[in-house]
Amino acid sequence: MAGTVQQEMERLLTEAFTPTRLEVVNDSAKHSGHSGDDGSGESHFTVVIEAPAFAEKSRLERQRMVNKALGDIPGERVHALAIQASAPTP
Structure with missing residues (x-):
């Protein structure tokens, strides 16, 4: 079952x-006891997202777009976020 942060990330990215x-994968269990593990079970995520909005954008621009859509979640509420953003292929 998805946690509240994961659900919020899915909602924000879908709206944006x-x-x-869209896949928001909770990787927190792999980092249990490591740096950044706050014990919440929602400290490390991978986002795999494909959207037309990413067409003709660089990898860095795509990552910035995702981070902006997520607001205070990256860096404040989530310790680590891996982003794989792409545009659909024709």
Whole structure:
């Protein structure tokens, strides 16, 4: 079952980009006891997102767009966020 941070991330990204593919994967269990593990079970995530909004954007621009859409979640409420953002292929 998805936690509250994961659900919020999914909602924010869906609203911002209307993705054709979206996976928000909670990787926190892999980092249990490591730096940044706050014990919440929601400290490390991977986002795989595909959306037309990313067409003709660089990897860095795509990552900035995702971070902006997530507001205070990256760096404040989530310790680590891996982003794989792409545009749909024609």
